[in-house]
Amino acid sequence: MTPDSPPSHLWLVPTPVGNLGDITFRAVDVLRGADAVACEDTRRTGALLTHLGISRPLVRLDAHTMHRAPAVLEEHPRLAYVTDAGTPGISDPGAELVRAAVAAGVPVEVLPGPTAFVPALVLSGLPNARFTFEGFLPRSGRERRERLAAVAARPETTVLYESPHRLADTLGDLAGACGPERQASVTRELSKRFEETARGTLSDLAAHFAGEVRGEIVVVVAGRPAGETLPGEETPDHAALAQTWAAEGRSARDIRELLIARGLRKNDAYALALRVTQEV
Template sequence: MGEDGIVTDNGRLVLAGAPIGQTGDASPRLREALETADVIAAEDTRRLRRLASELGAEIAGRIVSYYDANEVGRAAELLQALQDGRTVLVITDAGMPGVSDPGYRLTTMAVEAGITVTSLPGPSAVTTALAVSGLPSDRFCFEGFLPRKPGERARRLAALAEEERTMVFFEAPHRLRPALEAMAEAFGADRFAAVCRELTKTYEEIRRGGLGELAGWAAEGVKGEITVVVAGHAPDVRPPSIEDLVDEVARREETGVPRKQAIVDVAKGAGIPKRDLYDAVHRS
C-alpha cells in the first residue's frame, strides 16, 4: 500500500471471470472491459481472441500471455503497467483468475503497491458444481487439485477425513479414477459425492453416488473438465472409545503421518489429553 495505507492513484487491476462453457454466460461488462482495457493478460491468447470474436468485442489494448509457466516473471511487467496508470485486465480460460488459475501473485503485488483491484464476476465451476450436487451448500471448502503423487494425495485426504463441510475438488480426467479411489479409502466407499463433467457444455454430465461406486464408473475412462463435490464427515453420535482412537492413529501412520503427530492430532480432535492416547498407543 502507499504511505499511511492510502491507496495511490495508479492504474486499475481487473480480474475478469470468463464463461466455463457457454459464451452466452458472459456479461455485457466483460465485453466492455475487453474493449477498453489498456493491457489484457490472458492464460491463452488464442482462446481470448476467440471469446472476443464470439462476443463481438474489438480489442484495442495490448494482449500478453499470462499462464503458470511465466506468471512470476510476467507479474512484474504487469505491475509496472499498473504503476504507469494503465488498466490491466486478467482473464483465464474459464472461471475466475486466482482460483486454481494465474492471478493470485499479481493481485497480491498490486494490493501491496496500493493499486485498485476490482473484479468482473462470472461463472465458477466451484459454485456451479456445488449448486447441482445435491449436497449441503451452506458451508463448504474448496480444495483445488489434489497432489499427483499417491503418497502426498493420501496424506492430504487423511487430513480432510473429519472435515464436516462439503468439499469441492478439481481433477484432471486421466487422474479421476485414482483420485476417487483414494477418496474412498480416506473417507469411506459409501461417502456420497457428485462428479460434475463439462459443466454448462453440450455434453454436461453429473454422476452422483458413493465414492466407491463413482470410482468404478470412472474406470471406464472420463473426458472433459471435472469438478468433484464430496459430502462432509458426519460425526458419530457416540464419542469414540480409546480403542477407536488408537486405530485412528494407526490408520494415519499408514498414510505417512509420523506417529507423534498423529497422536497429537487425534487427541486434539477427540478432546482428550495426548498423554492418555500416547500411553494407549504404546500399550497396544
C-alpha cells in the same frame, strides 16, 4: 468504464466455463476498454475476444510467465486479466497477479461471474451451508495422503477440481480414505451440451468413471457423518472410556463432551454420560 476511473487499474474478468452466453455485459465493457488483456493462453482468449467482436492487445501471463507481472502492470496501466475459464484467482495464477498489483499500489477489481465449483456444489445435492474448497489435490506423496485424510475427517462438504486423466485414481483414493460408501458427486462439462452430474457412493462413482473421461471436472464429497469410523481407524470403546472418566470423578457434562470429541453422536454421548455418572 467511467471518466473518473483511476489511471492504473487491474480488472480480474471471469470468462465462461463452457457456454459463451454466460459472459456478462460488464465483463465485455471492461475487456473492450482495457489497454491490454493478459491471459493464460493467448489463442484461447483470442478466440473469445473474436467471438465478442473485441480487438485488444494480448499479453501472456500464466504460471510460467507470472514473474513478468510487475512489468506488464507498468506497461499497461489499465489491464484486464482472464484465465482459461471461470474467475481468475481460483486455482490459477490470478492470485499471484493480485499480489503483484497490491505490492505495486495498483487498484484491483474483481468482477462477479462464472466459476465452476459453485454450480457443481449446488448440483451435488449435498449439504452446502458449510464447505471447504480444496482446489487441486497434490499429485502424489505425503502431502496428497495428508490432504485426502483431511477430506475424510472433516464434517463439512469438500469441493475439489480434477483433470480427466486423473479422475479415476482420485476417486479410488477418496474411497480408500473416506470409505467406499461416502456420498459424493462428479460434475463435468458444466454449461456445455454434454454436461453431466453423477451422484452416488465413492465406489459407485469410481466404477462409473473408470474409462475415458472428458471435460473440466468438479468432485464434491460429503462430510464425515458423526460417529463414522474411517478406514484403518479403531473404534473407541466409548462405554469403557466413560466408566473410567466417571470413576475419576469427572462430571456428566465433561464426559459427554469427551465422548463427542471421540466421534459419538450427541444424544448417545449424553445418555451414556448420564448413565455412568449415576452408577458411580
